[in-house]
Amino acid sequence: MKRPWKDISVPLRDGMAHWPGDPECRITRVNKMEEGAVCNLTHLSMSAHTGTHMDAPRHFVADGLTMEQMPLEPVIGRCRVVEFEVESQITADDLKDLRLLPGQRLLFKTRNSTRSWAMSEFDKDFISIRADAAQLLVDLKIVTVGVDYLSIGGYGKDVVETHQIMLGAGIWVIEGLNLAAIKPGYYDLICLPLKIEGADGAPCRAVLR
Numbered sequence: 001m002k003r004p005w006k007d008i009s010v011p012l013r014d015g016m017a018h019w020p021g022d023p024e025c026r027i028t029r030v031n032k033m034e035e036g037a038v039c040n041l042t043h044l045s046m047s048a049h050t051g052t053h054m055d056a057p058r059h060f061v062a063d064g065l066t067m068e069q070m071p072l073e074p075v076i077g078r079c080r081v082v083e084f085e086v087e088s089q090i091t092a093d094d095l096k097d098l099r100l101l102p103g104q105r106l107l108f109k110t111r112n113s114t115r116s117w118a119m120s121e122f123d124k125d126f127i128s129i130r131a132d133a134a135q136l137l138v139d140l141k142i143v144t145v146g147v148d149y150l151s152i153g154g155y156g157k158d159v160v161e162t163h164q165i166m167l168g169a170g171i172w173v174i175e176g177l178n179l180a181a182i183k184p185g186y187y188d189l190i191c192l193p194l195k196i197e198g199a200d201g202a203p204c205r206a207v208l209r
């Protein structure tokens, strides 16, 4: 018997933590049945990079692919969850003994899953991928990389460089996962971002089995 699917997305919530300087996440009910409306209706206002979301190459590549052009293979299929116990950034050195294979979909679990998501404010000290590790993932021909906080690159560190390296090489990036309940190992992954035309990113729902 197949095991149940586990949700590795974070809830979208009014006022939730977001990358400093990006628009606030606003979720407002504009029609309320308790006030006489025939239905409830919610208005959303947020950056495309809110909560659990994907980055399209267009995020850091001027003429890169946009969200609706994404093939489905990078986000549906076998994936590997790898756990890192690092204090600041995942480096090329941290990756070298993992026997990563071309074509793999990888999700990186760190202390972010328990620490960063428990904070109401943006955690500037979240664990990120250092540029040398980003380059190694490209060299290894990894197809998809998922991380457990809001960016692959570090705040005030190599956020631009890491994005340029990975998105520039066509790696599909999932950000904002919560892997707290997931053990390292192999899983089936489904992660479907909203099909937003021309977008550099989109919120998504991601599940593992």
Ligand SMILES: [Zn+2]
Residues within 6 Å of the ligand: 049, 053, 054, 055, 150, 151, 175, 201
């Ligand atoms: Zn993003």
